[in-house]
Amino acid sequence: MDTAAILAKAQEYIAAEKDAFFRSQVEALVAARDFDQLNDRFFTDLEFGTGGMRGVIAGGSNRMNSLVVQRATQGLADYIEKAGAKKPASAVIAYDSRNFSDVFALEAAKVLAGNGIKTYLFSALRPTPELSFAVRQLGATAGIVVTASHNPSQYNGYKVYWDDGGQVVPPHDKGITAEVRAVKQVTALTKDEALAKGLLVMIDKEVDDPFIAMVARQSLRPDLLKKRGSELTVVYTPLHGAGAFPVERALTALGITPIFVEEQRKPDGNFPTVKIPNPEEGPALKMAIDLAKKHQAQLVLATDPDADRVGIAVAHKGEYVLVTGNQLGALLLDYVVNARKQRGTLPQKAAFVKTIVTTEFQRLICEKHGVQCFDVLTGFKFIGEKIREFEAQKDGPVYILGGEESYGFLVETEARDKDAVSAATMAAEMTLYHLTAGKTPIDRLNELYLEHGYFQELVISRHFEGEAGQKTMAALMERLRTNPPTDMAGEPVAVVKDYRDSVTIDMKTGARARTIALPSANVLQFVMANGSVVTARPSGTEPKIKFYASCCGRAGEPPATARDAVQRSLAAIEKQLDAIIAAA
16 A cells, blocks of 8 residues: 555544554554554454454554454444344353453444344453353344454454354355445444443353353263262363363362462463463463472363363373374264263264364264264354254254364354363363273373374464465465475375365366365365375464374374374475475
């Protein structure tokens, strides 16, 4: 953008932004004529994508701030009015511990109330799964959660849910996005006005208690927990987020008293003890593992700021082993299926749902037990959508579990987004069960590897900031699409799957077939002749691109033997991907 256009957008923002903190930031940049910063903040509007938005907290149209939240909420209110939703319309709003989360949540509530939509607002921070549960519990039309999930502290975000408790999917996602882009004026009440008119209702216990009761009901071996739950020593960290209150209540209800990492118990949007509050990252669990060593705990649990993702480490042969999202998903699947078989509650048409970048190891476990395995695009909203599809079918599949490689799991259906609270309790129950059988979860994982083949995965994530970064990512994907690699780590690429065009390409013959029955997405998958898979996917919420690689050994091969060969293959793939990214 030229300087005149940048200044015009900046002045427009200054005139509309009522929050002095954000307004003063832009005023200072205009006064200093800092056009590099101004361009980065105004070259585009923060994208309200198919479900929400996420960005750096600051003043500007390409940032997360009060004005951007107000306009997004006005667009949601306009869509609710035009979509013919049931009357009277209502909404629920929750928020996590991030900086300005409470401010943004209140701003959204005031806009919804200003548009005549009764809004239930939690009085303090609550986890994302409880928001999903609350939408269903209260019969609301929509829901909003203010969070940037596991991102660094400078970020915040905003996700929208529909009346089934799931993140919005077609046609609602595109309809809301169009309304947000069309917003010209925002209508809002003050907090006092909204309260006085009954259009703003503060909530907490009336949802908390049913939510915790729901989590407790998911136990598959309640007698085991009642008799021996006190024998399991669990160290837990909420990583300064919203998980402390619900996870402690849920575990305690099942007879397990967690030991907290006290330095990380208090909510704090600056996340002072971790670089990134992400349970996917080993360093985020360091303080918890150090405490576990002191107490000789068998299990370490960690949840991200909005408590929708859970990571674990388990004691095994004198050390604490970090369990990946793919491994935890396999362990939970194995435990749930076998426990339900033992109880006689496994549905005849049991269904497991995973994303396309999640390990195929889980599919093999499903096949052994006659459980249907369904693939969906990356994003938990597609798992929630699948549950709704199942429920709409007469005598259709019955959801028993779903998950994604990035530590998101849903072990129930009363929430419709990933739920680290119920996943944490299920992980604890699973750990206790294996311990009472004389083994650790790692022992059980190795048994599964021996039966199905050793699997290991790798994720490479690269950030490309600003306008130039967006162009770089687009060019990289286009180059991979038009000139795909013919081999990965010396293994020929047999098939390329282009999810944008819904086609599968045979690399030997060049034949193209429309075999992908999923919504269009900017994702490429390279399937090698030996079963290894590499996936390229630009993030829909962050300025980054991710590459996922998965390699496997043969069934019957001891995991210790297969591990070396698989790790060599992954190392070679990583080196090749690094070269591809560097050339972008």
